[in-house]
Amino acid sequence: MVRPGLLAVALAALSGPAAAADYKAPRTAHGQPDLQGVWSNATITPLTRPAAFGDRLVLTPAEAAAIENANAEKVARADAPTPPDAKVTDLKNADCGPDGISGLNCGYNQGWKDSEANLIEFNGEKRTSILISPANGQFPPLTREAMERRRGRTFGGADGPEARGLGERCILSFGSSAGPPMLPNGYYNNVYEIVQTKDAVLFQVEMVHDTRIVRLNAQHHPSNLKTWMGDSIGRWDGETLVIETINLRPEQGLRGGSSDKVKVTEWLTRIGPNKIRYKFTVDDPGAYTAPISGEVAFNATKGPVYEYACHEGNYAMEGILAGAREAEKTAKSAAPATADEGSN
16 A cells, blocks of 8 residues: 555656656657647746856745746736826836836836746756856857957948847847747747648747748758748757757847857757757857857747737838938038038
């Protein structure tokens, strides 16, 4: 006879790290590990590690609880009804600056955002950052080539539409949601639908409704063919889908673009019915002095994935560019005349 207490301990052990390591994903009709479904990588774990944690990747239970409780309180404040007589400066939008009316994401209230309140967790351990290498969870220094390339950029943010961000122009997602690597954007629309065929794996990205197709056991295109999201080739290594991507456009990449030497490798392993372990390495010797690696959890979520309505025909673009041209005219008319101009 098995005692109830011993049975509970045994079941708890089976649900822990050992069970995750032994988990075998169901198979598709083609015999491949089944990654299909609707998943979210939303998290409050930051991409880079707060300096206070140094080289420490794992939070203590107390630290994790404090972070998640603080986030839950922030979400609750942002979700609270707005008094009808409130001024803009009275609003408790945690994403606004000290003045209450400015900030990167101040234009959106909580209703627009993913309210995921969890840190990334693997094997019962919660993470301090998405980046796991370099060991300090920070981006490595830029190469001399990358620094010279950045110094050579002389255009301003309002010189033309091409100077605006890819997400603002509805070409790709904000941040690196579309990938590679596929990272949470910190705001909203962090959902992916994965569909598999015998010869391909398709990632339908909610943000900007990008579709990324990974060809299985294929050959890369010629190096002169650069595409958005790159040229991704996949293969199965046991339970893990391994994806290698090259030929990314130079405008796309982590923190300001990539070089023509960039290669992104991704590993997707289903470690339970409701979780995929996603690991990536960005190796770009033309941009960074060392490779960059990280891990993200893709958690099962409800579908379907709805169409993302971006702001095509964005009238603000015309306002940005027209305003910049008027500012240039004003500055030119106010500038003192040069000797050549005065003699005409």
